[in-house]
Amino acid sequence: MRAYNETWIENKNVVSQAERWHRRSLLTDDQLTAVRKAYPVGFQTMNGFLEIGLFIFTIIATGGVFLLFVELLSIDDSSIFGLYCLLFGIGLAILNNVLIRRRQFYRNGVDNALVMATTALMVGGFNSQFLDDGSLWQWCLVALPLLAAVVWYYGDTLITFIALAVLYTCLFDLTLEASFGRTLLPFVGMVVSGLLMQATRMIRQRAYYDDAVSLTQWVALAMLLVSVNYYVVRETNWLLIRSTLRRSGVMSPPEIDLPWLFWLLTVGLPIGYLWQGFVRKNRMLIILGVLGVAAAVATIRYYVGILPLNVHLTLCGLFLIGIAVGGIRYLRSSRYGFTDVPDEDSPDEFLISSDVITAAQVAAGTSGHDQHDNVKFGGGKFGGGGAGGGYN
Template identity: 50%
Template sequence: MKAYNETWIRNRAVVQQSEQWNRQRLLTDAQTEAVRRAFPFDFRQTNGFLEVGLFLFTVVAILSCYLLPATAIDGLLDDRHLSSLFNMGFGVAIGLLGRFLIARRQLYRNGVDNAFALMQTGFLAFGFNQLLPSDMTIAMYCLCTLPLLLLVLWYYGDTLIAFITVATFYTFVFNGVLQFSAGKAILPFVMMVVSAVLFGLVRRIDRSPYYADPLNLIEWVALIVLIASGNYFMVRELNGLLLDVSIRQLAKGVAPEIGLSGLFWLLTFAIPAAYLQQGFARKNRMLIILGCLGLIAAVMTLQNYVVLLPLNVALTAGGMLLIGLAVAGIRFLRRSSGEGGHFRNGFTDDPDYESPNQFFVNVGTAVATQAAAGAQHQPKEGVRFGGGNFGGGGSEGTY
């Protein structure tokens, strides 16, 4: 059994989407109210600022409850095994208390439950690693911790836990490759391949609302690591940091030239360009954003090693060029008919409202909206959403 009510989470996603469409005048007030009645949920609602405050307050409270007995019991933190059992026991207690509060207070990502999930994971992982031999590599510690993190991620579906999990995974790969004699030479290629495989696997996972945010985060991280692993600046400077201290002193703080430099210069520009190409072809905003940022980083890398212009001139010229390209791109994509906000090839600069698939595939939604439409004596032609074009999140069409 998971921490949250999955049905309520699906209902919450559907209701939020219906409210967005209501603000866009695609659903009437009666239809939106019918959706609320058809998809009830009872989570406690808060705002973003209150969530941050509750998160910080809960973290401080949990740490205070931990430090009081930990410092009061003589020698508790000095004994490795005793400290491990105490930390894991405290993590279990935090998890049980968090589960009780989530069920009793109907919490869902309002700060308190996020803090309990994070602190429980931290204490369990720390206590578990204390039981492991002290002569293990960082990669082995990460590998042993990954199953625990994946279990907690499955239970909570929390974005912070997802970030910790993917960071632990990449640390395992990074440190594990460096254990080999040719590790530094193959490290960029391994990181690129691993990131591409991870992105492909995540894309194949069914996007239920319970795991939508963690999976989106993992996609972002995988694509960022992929583009960074092929960037000439990242590869060269990281290679310099991994050199022995004596070699770094001889180089006087300048990272030496790397092998296959021409290939990495090519990848520095080719990977962001591929992101952009796929982003425009698939109408994927994530790929477009990362492709633009990657090309900016590529130009900055070129400026860093091949000084084309003074820094102040380069920044000014680069800013003007980016503004010009943005304006030119908007003018190029805009339809010749001049319809405000609508672009050729399915692009738009309207706010992007991504809709959950449940809104379309769940018969209950259609029944609820159709019933509301019938109550207003609308023609019985199926669900009437007010008419219009839709192009959010890579989807397009009319309804």
């Protein structure tokens, strides 16, 4: 059992998709009403600015109460403070669950803040209780199971990001403990990123974890680009050995091992992202591929620059403006599954299919079948490249 009602989360996605189609006049008012009735959502809805305000207020209030009891109880011993953090965190977790059940919160600011506070207190309490003088990777190793449990229970995006950061930090710090750790470090980043991507593909798709899985893919692909970039690898290596080499009179970064491999990956991996992004119509790969190409160009210019920096930037800017203007004009009408039209206003031909029409009829009760037919409304999703995605 998890914190939020999974059925309501799935229904929320279905209703959101139906509302998008309704704005494109693909569903009538009656059909949209029928969809909302067939897929009820009981979560409390709030304005986005109100949710941000509630998040900030809850964090401040929680911190104030926490510090108040620290003063009242005169806690100054580290072990007692760690126990206090654990108990306070457990209390916040219970309070959060009660609010979620009774107030039907779903990422409304209050519950997000309480999840953050609970996780911070539990992680800090465990580390201070059981690992007072440990190294960084040991602290991270203790924190990872707790963070994973929070992600499993809440599906929280921010905790997912923190868990990924802790995972990379743990493995990188552990790698540097070895004598050959500096050489191995970029390869550890590659392997971890690849394994994370493979894990997200093996996980059964569930609406409850959509945001967490999507963020994991973004982070894994981005970290893979960073791990193979020649500039990042060389400068990181220099930061790790700079103090030692400067005492020997070396004032500039030395060449790294296997430089040809990292130069090849610096240029080749972003191009591979772009190729796969266009083939799969995956927006994530296209965006990261463009950023990777930009990083590759900047890296090449940094080490083998010919033109002055101002001329280089001017030419790159003119080139990008030309690409943007040409792309917008070329994609005014859909071509090969891509379009410049925003997702909310995608051409009808990308949305209308027999599956979509049947699903709308089932939800509206116009097909003569029971509403819980084998055809499930809301199973489709847009592809990453625009409006060219398929419906599953």
